[in-house]
Amino acid sequence: MGAVLGIPERLAHPKDEHNELIPYNAMDPRVYFVLATDDGDELGRVVFKLSKKTHPQLTENFRLLCTGEKSCALGLDLHYKKTHFHAICPKKGIVVGGDVVNRNGSGGHAATDVSFTDRNATLPKEVGALCMLNQSSKSVRFDSQFFVLLDKIDHCEDGVAFGKVTEGFDVLRQVLKFGSDSGIPSRRVIIADCGQL
Secondary structure, three states: OOOOOOOOHHHHOOEOOOOOEOOHHHOOOEEEEEEEEOOOOEEEEEEEEEOOOOOHHHHHHHHHHHHOOEEOOOOOEEOOOOOEOOEEEOOOOEEEEOOOOOOOOOOOOOOOOOOEEOOOOOOOOOOOEEEEEEOOOOOOEEEEEEEEEOOOOOOOOOOEEEEEEEEOHHHHHHHHHHOOOOOOOOOOEEEEEEEEO
């Protein structure tokens, strides 16, 4: 792959601690969102690195929702593209999105067609953490809703952290200015495009 891009293979293809080439399908995927306001003002690109080793199901579900490779029996495209952040909470430093069904936080659908559980321990819920949101406070099931932590929080029981922001953190910080104390956005921020890098 590196040779096609004019990059030496030793630089384009990472190796593990034993100097063995890591197969592409074993690497932690990187996905992106291009964010814009509903007026069409582009805010920029955000890149997430997902932890396939610790959370394979969550990672694959989120990756599929970014690429839009799946649809469901209801005829819905299971894709984050054209969805929006339905909750933006500047005081808590959290943005919430991923409702691919109702687009208001009341629904969601896993790319695997059924919601699923993930009992693996969460990665640290630190600034920049990407977390999959539980279906409810009493549930350990997940579908498509997620949130990103933009400020340090003392305690967060909701969701499981399975990735982190690696680029575009400043873009997400811009999104907070469209939020409110109640979390209801003053202006809609849309995932104008998304995919896998």
